[in-house]
Amino acid sequence: MVITLRSLLKTIWTHGKKHTGVGLVCSVxxxxxxxxxxxxxxxxxxxxxxxxxxxxxxxxxxxxxxLSHRLGCVSGLDLASHCRVMLYPRAVTRYSLLYPLYILAESAIIATDLAELLGSAIALCLLFPALEIWHGVLITAFDVLLILALGDPLGGRPARIFEIIIAILVIAVLICMCIIIARVHVDWPLAFLGYVPSKYILKDGALYTSVGIIGATVMPHSLFLGSALATQDRVSDPTESLDPMEKPESLNFKQRIRSAFRILPMSPPQTPTGNPLSFVKIHLYHGIVDVVLSLLGFAIVINSLILILSGATLPSANSASLFEAYDLIRSAVSPSAAILFAVALLFCGQSSSLIATVAGQAVSEGFLSIRLSPLFRRLLTRLMSLIPALTVAIAIGKPGINALLVASQVVLSIVLPFIVFPLLWLTSNKRVMSVQGEDGSFVCFGNSIFTTLLGAAVWLLIVIANVYVLVTLGMGTS
Structure with missing residues (x-):
């Protein structure tokens, strides 16, 4: 029993020290x-x-x-790179599938970054009422670049400072929401009853809102980012085999400037060879535990707390935009609770912006094999979302910002099935998901028949939900 306990504690310590990070980053x-x-x-x-x-x-x-984590960990390539490997060789698939899929993925990145940019801007305006909404857009547009300049989270080894910053922001959001909920009167038996499936979901417009929750929760860019982070070696010594030109201290000022805005030519698609079985055994299951616990412990809990807060303080409200929710919480609960609400929104927006810009880097490098500097790629992503946000903020103001925020979620919902399909296809492919063992035999980590059928059913559910949303919006009945 002592040996078992010691082994368990050692496993937990190893996981916490080496493998925690990907799940927290993706949960944002x-x-x-x-x-x-x-x-x-x-x-x-x-x-x-x-x-x-x-x-x-x-x-x-x-x-x-x-699934995304398994793909990157086993094959050694991220989802975007796999799409390029599959579709690039033939001109027909290259122009009919690869490039349109890249445009959809890039659209999802811009829509995501737009939502994060707007959320942070709204939070700044709530905290500092003297600011106009376009002031908040400008301030939050470039602050993320300062943090991302610290390192490249998509390198061969994890950028721990990046993961620590994300962890601090995520924990701060959770703490703020817990403090707010503690100050609100919640009917907890009724709240827990809400987790039980009910036919009420099909009545009185609840189905439309339910589809919106699913569409806003499952994010395409996180799948690209998760598969890219899963390829990193989180065990070996990070000081080994470093290129001297990658060390900042080895570059003079002019070289640093050139390095920050370098553009390398497109390269042929890389053929996946798979990671060694030893790498997969060390990283795969630790990573899965990290992803599952992070999403269950942070993403689901925080989303639940937001809905519970709204249900307890904003019953039967005709509108529940972020601005109006802040005002209602301020009057119904307390000014301090409203400030905590705005602070949590700011932390959430900032952490999400970090993830969106890094995911944009993974998408462009994977689909096109164009090696931009991380700073240059993030600057492009931020500028592409800044222009529409700033235009609407100046021309229309708060009502336009709310409409733009909703529109960004519609774009994400539409793009999602196109991203999920190749993920299911690749993780069900035995050739892609098999690695060679020491004895020469191959070990398959692909989807089981049950997993494939479950994934197909969920994919079909998302497609039906999207069709329902589009038809409802087209008829003007939502």
């Missing part, structure tokens, strides 16, 4: 400002009844995020 995407808007609306209109949908969407996110 599942409670971004877009989720806040949908969860606030669900709670204000339907109370606690849609908590089951929050739980369901979180479990769907866990399912796809685990």
């Amino acid at each position: 995407a599942y409670f971004d400002p877009g989720n806040w808007g949908v969860d606030l609306q669900a709670g204000s209109l339907f109370g606690y009844r849609l908590l089951f949908v929050v739980l369901l969407s979180g479990l769907i996110a866990v399912f796809f995020q685990v």
